[in-house]
Amino acid sequence: MRIGIPSWDDIRAAAGCLEGKAHRTPVLTSAGIDALAGARLFFKCENFQRSGAFKFRGAYHAVSRLSPEEARRGVLTHSSGNHAAALALAASLRGIPAHIVMPSNASIAKRRAVEAYGGQIVLCEPTLAAREETAKRVFRETGAALVHPYDDPAVIAGQGTVALELIEQEPDLDFIIAPVSGGGLISGIALAAAAWPNIELLAAEPEQADDAFQSLRAGRLVRPASTDTIADGLRASLSERTFSVIQRRVREIITVSEAEIIAAMRLLWERMKLVIEPSSATPLAAVLKRRERFQGSRAGLMLTGGNVDLDALPWQARRNG
Amino acid sequence: MRIGIPSWDDIRAAAGCLEGKAHRTPVLTSAGIDALAGARLFFKCENFQRSGAFKFRGAYHAVSRLSPEEARRGVLTHSSGNHAAALALAASLRGIPAHIVMPSNASIAKRRAVEAYGGQIVLCEPTLAAREETAKRVFRETGAALVHPYDDPAVIAGQGTVALELIEQEPDLDFIIAPVSGGGLISGIALAAAAWPNIELLAAEPEQADDAFQSLRAGRLVRPASTDTIADGLRASLSERTFSVIQRRVREIITVSEAEIIAAMRLLWERMKLVIEPSSATPLAAVLKRRERFQGSRAGLMLTGGNVDLDALPWQARRNG
Structure with missing residues (x-):
């Protein structure tokens, strides 16, 4: 079976196709969160994308x-x-x-x-x-x-356009950090960012659904032991196609706990006034967990979506038992 | 007593002073909310301003x-x-x-x-x-x-810069709609927008704190009968200074009920993924209440701030009694 992987030109073409159709989402910053992280963080707000997510x-x-x-x-x-x-x-x-x-x-x-x-x-x-x-x-x-959620070259090429846009908006990034689930987003970003070899590409993943982390360590696709995470957008697992790209281009997968996800999510709501879903909080959780790795750097973080049930927020659930 | 009113040049100067200090906040749109309103709405996101508000x-x-x-x-x-x-x-x-x-x-x-x-x-x-x-x-x-919250020419000039920015970002507006409380924002906007006489300037005010509406109708400053509104940023009342500007330049003040404020707030959270405080929802509540007035138009709406207690959201309060 031929594994179709989009080229950089495919991603450029996808960007052309999306022009005027998808929102060019803003990149927001927060002096307060930068101070906490000891780094300059650029949040690519795909929670404002049409349908509420980069998808x-x-x-x-x-x-x-x-x-x-x-x-x-x-x-x-x-x-x-x-x-x-x-x-x-x-x-x-x-x-x-x-x-x-x-x-x-x-x-x-x-x-x-x-x-x-x-x-x-x-x-x-x-x-x-x-x-x-x-x-x-x-x-x-x-x-x-x-149309598979991620194991599809056209889907991967579409997701990759978010990286072209971010790099155009913020040209001097040291890192791009995105959540990983089925791997459509991170492999699209990896293929798009190939033209900027100085940008280090990292993924963030919940500890409680860490098949990408396990797969990268094992050097082969590992099925998840569990997918029981509050980050409901991150319960899928890699395909051969997305894994092959991740293996070649993603430097490290940083796993984060449920409590770290919720704390980062609340920080983004409170300080940046962004309605984001738990999945979107994993890159910030990763940066705050591994401060030393990002010290003084400029990092682009993907806020992947904002579709949450406003009647069942994690901190409500915690408060009410 | 001399009532100091900033000139258009004062507001331009304030914009120069704020450059690189205040965020140039994005203008966001929503096809879904436009469809509900029957108009093109441009939301100026001052909830993303430093300190979480246009202030x-x-x-x-x-x-x-x-x-x-x-x-x-x-x-x-x-x-x-x-x-x-x-x-x-x-x-x-x-x-x-x-x-x-x-x-x-x-x-x-x-x-x-x-x-x-x-x-x-x-x-x-x-x-x-x-x-x-x-x-x-x-x-x-x-x-x-x-430094008075609104009855101060330097403060009014600073607030007015938001209108210069919005008009630069969206040049062909028919309306600008902002909440009114003490009147610092709306009078700053009125003075800034004076250079664009085709833009109609409206204010939105809670029915339960409607001193600006009452004052405009009476032709003199009327003290509020109550300020008991969920829009906690809109409980102040006009000064002679802000009233004098409003009288000359603001076409109409549209009052909205508490339920209308909460519904519009929830819509902005759900559809646009924006953490905004109740005050910020009053312009959208006004547009949805008076659809016929805005039919087919292009309206700029000020989202004034995003400082809410995430543990006490209006819909939680309603659900829990």
């Missing part, structure tokens, strides 16, 4: 590359959240149906988002087997094109 | 204009919140003391912010008389320069 980049790009004939049959995915909403929005912008296979335990906020964009939800049991089986059934019934 | 503009400008001799004795204000934190930060940047007279019922979040910036808090009873008496005592003891 719109990959989804829109993948949808735009379907032939008219393919597009007519619609698109299909199985996703626990942000990719689902992003694909529903991207499909609605092209005027085609999106069939979204979601586990029955997906958060209400994320289900509502998919519905708001006109996506058609097909619920299934919350197991990988049930998701794949249900997706196959929908495919048999509709012929819709599967 | 930094006026405070920094006022502090910068003190002579070295005046500055040495420090600054002094009585404020229930954002101006206090902003003045503390502005003073600390100049390396001078800030004495902040605060009512004993001020929120913990706002007290913490003042302390974090090195401000020296002097608590007093939560009455206007006690605040003024305490401020006089601190003045006798320190000789510190009073």
Whole structure:
């Protein structure tokens, strides 16, 4: 099987395709958080991206590359959240149906988002087997094109555009740090940042869903022992494709605890006034945990999304028991 | 008594003074909220301003204009919140003391912010008389320069810079809508926007603290019947100075209910991923309440601040009783 990996030119082309369609999200800074970190931190606010997450980049790009004939049959995915909403929005912008296979335990906020964009939800049991089986059934019934959340070259190329944009906005970065889950974002960033070899690329991952960390250490794909993390966007695991890019280009994966994620999340809400989801807090948690590594540097941190249930924030849960 | 009103040149000068000191805050948009409103809305995100509110503009400008001799004795204000934190930060940047007279019922979040910036808090009873008496005592003891939250030409000129910036970022606005409390912001905006006579200037005010609305209708300063609103940044009342500007330049004051404020606030959190305080939600509440007035237009809305207690959000309070 040929493993398709987008080239730098593919990512440039994806950036052209997204121009005027995706938001050019702002890069924000905080003197207070810089003082805490001992570094200059540049937060790329993809929580302000359309559909509330960077996922719109990959989804829109993948949808735009379907032939008219393919597009007519619609698109299909199985996703626990942000990719689902992003694909529903991207499909609605092209005027085609999106069939979204979601586990029955997906958060209400994320289900509502998919519905708001006109996506058609097909619920299934919350197991990988049930998701794949249900997706196959929908495919048999509709012929819709599967747009995988991350194991798809067009999706990876779309996600990579965020790095081109960040580097254009902040040219002198020493680091770029992004969360890793299935690896679509970090491998897109790695391929995009290849033109800037001085930028060190790091990933942040929850200790409680650390398959990327384990895989990089073992030198082969390791299935996660658990995915029980509050960072609900980071429960997927790498594919051969994304792992192969990560292995070559990502210097280190820094794992962070649940408490570190929640503390960093609260800091971003309080000091920077940003509604971000727990996944987005992992890069800051990593920087604060490993201060010495970033001392005096300029680091770009990906805030990947802002889709949280405002009625169930982590600090509420902690307070109320 | 001479009522000092800043000129357009004063506001330009203030903008020069703030360059590189205040954040140039981004303007964000939301296709979803535009669809709800039937208008193109441009949100000027002063919740991302230093100290978490536009107040930094006026405070920094006022502090910068003190002579070295005046500055040495420090600054002094009585404020229930954002101006206090902003003045503390502005003073600390100049390396001078800030004495902040605060009512004993001020929120913990706002007290913490003042302390974090090195401000020296002097608590007093939560009455206007006690605040003024305490401020006089601190003045006798320190000789510190009073920087009023809004009834001060340097403060008004500083606040006005936000309009210059917004108009530069979005040149073709039909409306600018800002909350009104003591009137420092809206009068600064009015003076700054005087060079663009096609922009209609509106203010938004809580029904439950509607002294500006009442004053504009009566043609004279009317003291508020109540200030019992969740929009804790909007409990002050106009001065002769700010009223005189508002009378000449503000077309209409739109009042909004508590429920409308909370609904608009939640919309901004959910759809735009912005941590904003209730005051900041009043312009959007006004636009959604009076849709017909804004149909098809391009409106700039001031999101004035993001300083909220994350442990006591309005929808939590409602849910928990």
